[in-house]
Amino acid sequence: MSKISRHTPPPDDADEAPRSSNAITPLKVDHARLRSAVREILLAVGEDPDREGLLETPDRVARMYAEVFAGLQTDPAVYLQKTFTQKHDEMVLVKDIEFASCCEHHLLPFFGKAHIAYLPNGQIVGLSKLARVVDAVARRPQVQERMTENIADLVMTHLKARGVGVVIEASHSCMTIRGVRKPGAMTITSSMRGGFLDSPATRAEMMSLVFGGK
Numbered sequence: 001m002s003k004i005s006r007h008t009p010p011p012d013d014a015d016e017a018p019r020s021s022n023a024i025t026p027l028k029v030d031h032a033r034l035r036s037a038v039r040e041i042l043l044a045v046g047e048d049p050d051r052e053g054l055l056e057t058p059d060r061v062a063r064m065y066a067e068v069f070a071g072l073q074t075d076p077a078v079y080l081q082k083t084f085t086q087k088h089d090e091m092v093l094v095k096d097i098e099f100a101s102c103c104e105h106h107l108l109p110f111f112g113k114a115h116i117a118y119l120p121n122g123q124i125v126g127l128s129k130l131a132r133v134v135d136a137v138a139r140r141p142q143v144q145e146r147m148t149e150n151i152a153d154l155v156m157t158h159l160k161a162r163g164v165g166v167v168i169e170a171s172h173s174c175m176t177i178r179g180v181r182k183p184g185a186m187t188i189t190s191s192m193r194g195g196f197l198d199s200p201a202t203r204a205e206m207m208s209l210v211f212g213g214k
């Protein structure tokens with residue numbers, strides 16, 4: 001029978017760790033400051049923040065930032081504390097984990113899919129937890145490369161895995177709705193650790209499982 005183990009004591013709120021897919025606690029933001037900043041933006045672009053349609057917009061935007069940047073105060077490692085003892089020498093892959101994040105250069109969304117594979121070292125993790133890690137890491141202003149690296153490091157460290165591969169494919173609004181305007185352009189990043197770095201065959205197996213049918 002599988003034994004449940006915890007690498008390190010869970011934080012105080014781990015028992016209340018989000019259980020539904022979008023239940024990350026909203027960030028505690030300075031709502032008044034955000035409201036006044038949004039009002040300033042509206043004035044700066046020549047809008048009338050006091051017209052009826054915009055009256056509630058500063059408050060909505062403040063609440064929106066609290067939600068989309070909630071990862072700034074969520075420790076994704078929380079989701080990797082509970083593991084199960086299980087011998088499984090081959091790769092475990094969860095693919096097509098949809099996410100939305102925010103590019104730190106323009107504060108515009110980038111969104112797509114994350115694929116996470118790891119080689120267990122006697123311990124496996126609940127599959128949903130990998131998706132929760134993606135969600136928590138995604139909700140920050142960042143670049144795709146750092147998001148990819150962060151997820152790889154988290155899984156490698158907390159599962160003490162023999163290897164980790166993370167591939168993220170995303171579309172960046174800052175490249176589609178403004179600037180160079182190239183709708184359809186996809187950015188693919190990967191971060192490999194341990195066995196995925198050392199073994200071209202392991203890496204190739206992951207890529208084939210992720211992209212084989214495309």
Ligand SMILES: Nc1nc2c(ncn2[C@@H]2O[C@H](COP(=O)(O)OP(=O)(O)OP(=O)(O)O)[C@@H](O)[C@H]2O)c(=O)[nH]1
Nearest residue numbers: 103104105110142143144145172174175178179180
């Ligand atoms: N490497 C990387 N670049 C990103 C990411 N998100 C946005 N960018 C890019 O960040 C760059 C910022 O370039 P800058 O020249 O400082 O800003 P800009 O003048 O608005 O650039 P343009 O988008 O080319 O108009 C742009 O090339 C974006 O495409 C990301 O996740 N990773």
Ligand SMILES: [Zn+2]
Nearest residue numbers: 103105106174
């Ligand atoms: Zn951008």
